[in-house]
Amino acid sequence: MTSSSCDIEKGCVEFEHGLSSFQEESFTIFKVPHRLREVNEKAYEPNVISIGPYHYRKPHLARMEDFKKRWFEKFVKKPHLGIDQFREAIRPLEEKIRNCYEQPLPPGLEAKANFVDMMVYDGCFAVQLLQNGHLNDFIKHGRHVLNEIQYDLLFLENQLPFFVLLELYRMIKPNPEPQRHICELVAFALKFFERRPLYLPKNTSIRHLLHLVHTTSNPSHLGTQVEVENKKKEENLQSSRNWMPSATELEDAGIHFSGVSIQNMQNQEQGEKNKFEITFDNATKELKIPTLEVDDSTEREFRNYMVHEQFLPLGVPTYFVDYVIFMDELINTGKDVELLRKSKIIDNWLGNDEAVTKMFNKLGDSIYYIREDFHYKNIVIQVNNHCEIKCNIWKWMAKLKKDYFNTPWSPISFLAAFVLLVLTIVQTIFSLLSYYH
Structure with a gap:
C-alpha cells in the first residue's frame, strides 16, 4: 500500500469515529448577496473553472469545459460504464438537485439534458481531482492552474451538493460498504485541501465541499x-x-x-x-x-x-x-x-x-x-x-520606556538630568538656609 493510500485509510478510520450517520437534509447553495458582491465582486468569481450552474458557460471559464469532458473519457469512462449510465444515475435526482440552487438558473440549463450533463461532467471532474490530483494534466495550462482550481472549488457559488459527488463516487469506485464511500470521499477531499481528515461532529450533515472544509476549521x-x-x-x-x-x-x-x-x-x-x-x-x-x-x-x-x-x-x-x-x-x-x-x-x-x-x-x-x-x-x-484601570502603572511604565528609554543612552541622560535636578534642589535649600542664617 502506498503512503497516500495509508493516509487515506487512516483518515477513513479517524473519520468513522466522528461520523455515526450521513445526514441528507434540505439546504440551499446560496448566491453571494448584492451588498457583499458590490464590495469586491472579483473575490467571489472563479478564475479557472466553473462547477455547478451559477457560473455556467461564462466566457473566461470556457476552455475548461472541453478539459472536463476529456478527463471523463480518460479517467472515468470504462468499457461497461459510459456517459449514459451516469446520466441515468443523476436523472432521478434532478429535481432534488435543482432545489438546492437559487432560481432562476442561467439560460441553457432549463433543459433537463443540459442540467444533467453539467452535473455529470462537473461532478466526475471534482471527484477525480479530489481522489488523484493528476498534476501533470495541468502543467500545459500553467503551473498556477491547479492552485487556482483549489481555490475555485471553495467558492460559495462554485459548489455541487455533496450527495451528487457521493453518488458519482459510488459509480466510479464501487464498494459493498456504503459507509466507506462517505469516509473515503471526505478523506480525499480534506487531503486535497490540505486539512487533516478528522474532527467532524457526530451526525455530520455535509452540504458541499466548502461546508466540509469550513467545519474542520473550528478551533480545537x-x-x-x-x-x-x-x-x-x-x-x-x-x-x-x-x-x-x-x-x-x-x-x-x-x-x-x-x-x-x-x-x-x-x-x-x-x-x-x-x-x-x-x-x-x-x-x-x-x-x-x-x-x-x-x-x-x-x-x-x-x-x-x-x-x-x-x-x-x-x-x-x-x-x-x-x-x-x-x-x-x-x-x-x-x-x-x-x-x-x-x-x-x-x-x-x-x-x-x-x-x-x-x-x-x-x-x-x-x-x-x-x-x-x-x-x-x-x-x-x-x-x-x-x-x-485608573492610574495604570503598566501604561505609565510602557510609555516611559518607549518615549525616554528607547536608546542605550536614554537611561544615562535620564539619570544625569535627575542628578542635576537633585543638586539644584539641594543648592537652593542651602542658599535659603544661608540667607536666613
Whole structure:
C-alpha cells in the first residue's frame, strides 16, 4: 500500500469515529448577496473553472469545459460504464438537485439534458481531482492552474451538493460498504485541501465541499475549554468599552504581542493548524495570535468562508467573521500592521503594510454578526478592563520606556538630568538656609 493510500485509510478510520450517520437534509447553495458582491465582486468569481450552474458557460471559464469532458473519457469512462449510465444515475435526482440552487438558473440549463450533463461532467471532474490530483494534466495550462482550481472549488457559488459527488463516487469506485464511500470521499477531499481528515461532529450533515472544509476549521476542543474557563473567571467583569483599542494603543497600555507559528502548533486533541487559537494572558499581559500569511489569495479565501457563515443557522459559531472583526479592531493604520508584523503575527506578502490595513478594514463591510456570540468577547473584556484601570502603572511604565528609554543612552541622560535636578534642589535649600542664617 502506498503512503497516500495509508493516509487515506487512516483518515477513513479517524473519520468513522466522528461520523455515526450521513445526514441528507434540505439546504440551499446560496448566491453571494448584492451588498457583499458590490464590495469586491472579483473575490467571489472563479478564475479557472466553473462547477455547478451559477457560473455556467461564462466566457473566461470556457476552455475548461472541453478539459472536463476529456478527463471523463480518460479517467472515468470504462468499457461497461459510459456517459449514459451516469446520466441515468443523476436523472432521478434532478429535481432534488435543482432545489438546492437559487432560481432562476442561467439560460441553457432549463433543459433537463443540459442540467444533467453539467452535473455529470462537473461532478466526475471534482471527484477525480479530489481522489488523484493528476498534476501533470495541468502543467500545459500553467503551473498556477491547479492552485487556482483549489481555490475555485471553495467558492460559495462554485459548489455541487455533496450527495451528487457521493453518488458519482459510488459509480466510479464501487464498494459493498456504503459507509466507506462517505469516509473515503471526505478523506480525499480534506487531503486535497490540505486539512487533516478528522474532527467532524457526530451526525455530520455535509452540504458541499466548502461546508466540509469550513467545519474542520473550528478551533480545537482544548481551545474551546480554555475559552469556557476564562469566561467563568471574567463573568463578573464589565467593561464600558464595546471594542478594543488598536494594536499600537494596546502596546502603549503595556500589552505585549506575540506571534505563534501555526506550522509548529499541535493541538493536543485535534493536531490541526488553526489561525483562530487567540489567547490573552492576564498575568503577563501578553496577547498571542497565530501567524497569518497574507498574500493575494487571502482576501478571497476569507470572503467566501465569511459569506458561507452568513447563511449558517443562529447559534452556529462564525469563526471567520469573528476573527476578521477582531483583527480589524487591532488594525487601524499601517503602524498597527507594522507592529503585528514585527511581532510575527502577520507575515506580509502584499508588499506594504497599508495594503494589509486596507484589506482588513474592508473585509468586515456589510457583514452581519451577533455581538453577544462573538467568539473573542472574553478577550475583549479582559483587554479593556486592563486598559481602563485608573492610574495604570503598566501604561505609565510602557510609555516611559518607549518615549525616554528607547536608546542605550536614554537611561544615562535620564539619570544625569535627575542628578542635576537633585543638586539644584539641594543648592537652593542651602542658599535659603544661608540667607536666613
